[in-house]
Amino acid sequence: MASADRLRLTQILSPAFPIGAFAHSQGLEWAIAMGEVTNGTALHHWIAAVLRHGSGRQDAVFVALARRPGADFEALAAVYAAYLPSAARALEAEELGRGFCAMTDPAAMHLPYALAVGRETAGLDVAEPEILALFLQSLAAQLVSVAVRFMPMGQGEGQRILAALAPLIAEIASDCSGAGVEDLWAFTPGADLAAMAHETMETRIFRT
Numbered sequence: 001m002a003s004a005d006r007l008r009l010t011q012i013l014s015p016a017f018p019i020g021a022f023a024h025s026q027g028l029e030w031a032i033a034m035g036e037v038t039n040g041t042a043l044h045h046w047i048a049a050v051l052r053h054g055s056g057r058q059d060a061v062f063v064a065l066a067r068r069p070g071a072d073f074e075a076l077a078a079v080y081a082a083y084l085p086s087a088a089r090a091l092e093a094e095e096l097g098r099g100f101c102a103m104t105d106p107a108a109m110h111l112p113y114a115l116a117v118g119r120e121t122a123g124l125d126v127a128e129p130e131i132l133a134l135f136l137q138s139l140a141a142q143l144v145s146v147a148v149r150f151m152p153m154g155q156g157e158g159q160r161i162l163a164a165l166a167p168l169i170a171e172i173a174s175d176c177s178g179a180g181v182e183d184l185w186a187f188t189p190g191a192d193l194a195a196m197a198h199e200t201m202e203t204r205i206f207r208t
Contacts (some may be wrong), residue, residue: 005124012104012120013134015141019099019113025146025206026093027194028056032150033201035128036194041151043159046191047143048168053190054138057113060132060176061183066111066118067128073111073119080112084186085192088199088208097208133173140165150205 012019028046031037037046050056062080065071084090096113101198104120111119114135119133144158176183 005126006130009121009124009126009131009200010136012100013147015138017100018103019096021096021138022145023030023098023140023190023206024142024208025150025198026050026092026143026208027086027088027191028143028146029150029188029204029206030194030198030201033146034197037147037151038192039151040157040161041152043144043147044164045054045155047140047161047165048060049139050143050191051136051165051168051172055089055193056136057172057176057188058184059139060136060172061179062112063112063121063135064128064131064176064179065181066115067122067131069122069131072121073109076115077111081116083186085186086195086199088195092208106132116202125194128177129170129173131173132171132176136169136173137162137166142171144161146206152168 015021028037032048046092062076065076066073081090082095084177093112093114100113100116100120101108103109104116108119110116117135124131125137128158140162144162147153148155148158183204193208
């Protein structure tokens, strides 16, 4: 059963799972266009900051909260909305959540993506740090994919950056496992401002 559950986990958190994540950059497109992220080193630092201090860590905590027995999803959705720093992030969370719920349980209440992942994985016989690590890796892969498509960067370099982020992803996943509402915080003003600025770009590839 654990093996089947782990296969289910890797399926629903795979970049190939059709929830529309490829259409969102969390403001990274703006940062690349403005020259804030110009090479692999800068991309690594950007993604690491998002994972450690920004939407990555914050969403991992929400996944953990949504996995608790008896979780109040309406209340959690309200708290989640209060922590979103921009309209673009709200759009991404809503669209990915809608796509994820449509694929996993169309009859269930639609939730923001992180909460939907928590609800779906609550019954899996897989350790929470592993669930959170795969969730965070899917975000890192999403951002690497943005750079590969929008920067002069090959897939090989993108994969090397993703591999280099693995120890950080494992560390954050361990820290966020079992987290409570008192552990909710984020501080990535650069990424948040980039997400806001992206909303007004005249020409853009990504929705956020």
